[in-house]
Amino acid sequence: MADCEIIIPIAALYLLWESEERRKPKRRRVWVHDILRRRPQLGEFHHLLQELRLDDGRFQRYFRLTRAQFDDLLARVGARMSRQDTNYRRSIPAAERLSICLRFLATGDSFRTIANSFRVGASTVASTVSDGVTEIWDCLVEEFMAVPTTEDWRAIAQKFEERWNFPLCCGAIDGKHVVLKAPANSGSQFLNYKGTFSIVLLAVVDADYCFRIIDVGGYGRTSDGGILANSAFGQALRAGNLKLPSDRVLSVHAQRGPLPHVFVADEAFPLRTDLMRPFPGRILPRERRVFNYRLSRAWLVVENAFGMLSSQWRIYRRVMEVRPELAERCVKATCVLHNFLRRTAPTAAVREGLPSGLGRVAANNPARQAIRIRETFTAYFSAEGSLSWQNTII
Known part of the structure; x- marks a missing residue:
């Protein structure tokens, strides 16, 4: 009986203490990590890229674009890639966002690797690439890949x-398999004849090696003939x-x-x-x-x-x-x-x-x-x- 009288008050005190702890304001996590905070001084865009601009050959090998082409592309997509500053932090400039997107396309590195190089968050790289490729397509397609007359x-x-x-x-028409990591719950839809998972790029190319019509997203298991039959181009050709x-x-x-x-x-x-x-x-x-x-x-x-x-x-x-x-x-x-x-x-x-x-x-x-x-x-x-x-x- 004595033991129970001791245990019950201790349990009650513990519950009271836990309730009080929950009411206390939690200590805020760091809004921006110290490593990311030093991006203007040590980030790849603010440090290395400014030096690469002095050497057009190295700049082109890094971005796959010359300086003039990079500036031209930035002038076309910069307005759509810009983001607004907030009271908490300044937005990443359009030139830096375009650099992150192009670097991903040029290397295929993971989001984490590019994030460490540019000193931004991995989620920032993911959103920047996702928005950037859409904006590049939307801004260039009418001039550089319009449906031929x-x-x-x-x-x-x-x-x-x-x-x-x-x-x-x-x-000239052909299909190209673009290899992917196996998508979740996709079964064998993306599994191609080579044993890898892929989507198919079907392309019509002119005599100057330029893509005139493309169809992207066909399942890897589908043959080139099947991709053509199911594509908008194939249906327009048939009609x-x-x-x-x-x-x-x-x-x-x-x-x-x-x-x-x-x-x-x-x-x-x-x-x-x-x-x-x-x-x-x-x-x-x-x-x-x-x-x-x-x-x-x-x-x-x-x-x-x-x-x-x-x-x-x-x-x-x-x-x-x-x-x-x-x-x-x-x-x-x-x-x-x-x-x-x-x-x-x-x-x-x-x-x-x-x-x-x-x-x-x-x-x-x-x-x-x-x-x-x-x-x-x-x-x-x-x-x-x-x-x-x-x-x-x-």
Whole structure:
């Protein structure tokens, strides 16, 4: 009995003490960490980047943009990237926010790594990248990746004929897998044939290695042909809503009739009247081997464009540890930045490739009209449209 009389008062006192402690005001945590507070003195933007501006070569290797291109881009997106100061702290300037976003795209480093370099919070990097890629796309897409008009398609076809010797070609089509960290609760939707998780970038590229139309976000498990069929571009192509130029005769010296403007693709895509793919098989007649070479010569521009894209923006060389939605916006931003860089560069270098063929090709069941169009191109490439070196190449 005595023991109970001692224990009960102690328990009551403890409850009373705990109640009093809860009423006391809690000590506030530090609003900004001391390391982040010294950002103006030691942060990468305020320290290293100002020195890099004195060396254009190092500046370009760091950002993948020249100083002039960086300033031009900042003038276009700066107003939308600016944030308002508050009574508690000053906002990060638009130039610094753009630097953080570009650095993420250029390296693919984790948010934590970039946060430590720029002396900002990891959550700040995450929000800055998420907002930045959206604002870059919105500000540049109308000027650097607008949907081509009929005159644009005609100009693209003329450049393909002059530079890559494939007439009536409005673009090269291919898909690229962008590797992701496996999204939560996604099952096998993003699992591709390589055993990695990815979303697909479907692109139409012109003769100057610029992206004219892109579709981003297809599941990695879907084939390139399936991605095309489900994309807005594929549906517009099937419905005839792309405003392609009218049919044209290849040569007045041969009675071949007018042919439609087409896109070129590899064996993963179907043969259609507006989409040319190589002949299947390895042992082919000379004329068909010539056609496959001429098609692969034009189609190579999309592969080269993907190579330039992944070389310029190293996020493609790592596994993106972001949500698929953010990965889609990052891909769209890098594609429009690719066009921005090529069209604002002092000189645009042209890398000409001479592939010997497209390698393994698969069978398909195309329509008769599509077969006729491909056979007409085949005859033209081996007759009046032949090149002096093509027989040596094949």
